[in-house]
């Protein structure tokens with residue numbers, strides 16, 4: 001009977017999974033950058049796309065540091081998240097709501113990756129793979145920063161812009177003159193958006 005597999009085998013398996021996930025995300029992030037209406041959101045997806053290319057390189061260096069062949073193994077988890085994101089992108093949402101949904105989908109992917117790299121860093125450190133641990137920690141930090149950036153964009157105007165679209169439609173029964181009220185809200189959303197662009 002074959003010997004039971006070890007934590008090292010599980011580690012290599014997870015690395016292959018992560019490598020495949022990054023490759024899937026290269027395609028998905030390019031589509032999300034195109035789909036986003038807010039310039040700063042599109043730029044955020046684009047910049048994480050560049051980072052993701054770097055992560056593919058870093059993972060190749062991790063494999064090399066372990067004397068392992070570079071190989072991916074289909075990542076069903078990220079495939080599911082990307083599939084859900086695709087369905088949302090096919091919906092007929094107004095542009096601000098679509099941006100809010102793109103952020104929601106993007107953050108699902110980032111959190112999945114943060115969980116995966118958190119484990120990989122811990123295992124690498126435990127088994128004394130210093131170089132691999134350092135590279136994986138760099139990737140983990142990039143995923144955390146990308147997630148924080150998306151939160152800042154959502155809270156810095158995109159969610160509000162999406163919700164002001166809803167509010168003005170629900171205002172029909174309001175006694176206040178609708179045009180005057182509607183003017184105020186988009187301007188407020190724009191101002192909030194401008195604020196995030198400057199950062």
Ligand SMILES: [Fe+2]
Pocket residue numbers: 022025052055113143
């Ligand atoms: Fe990544």
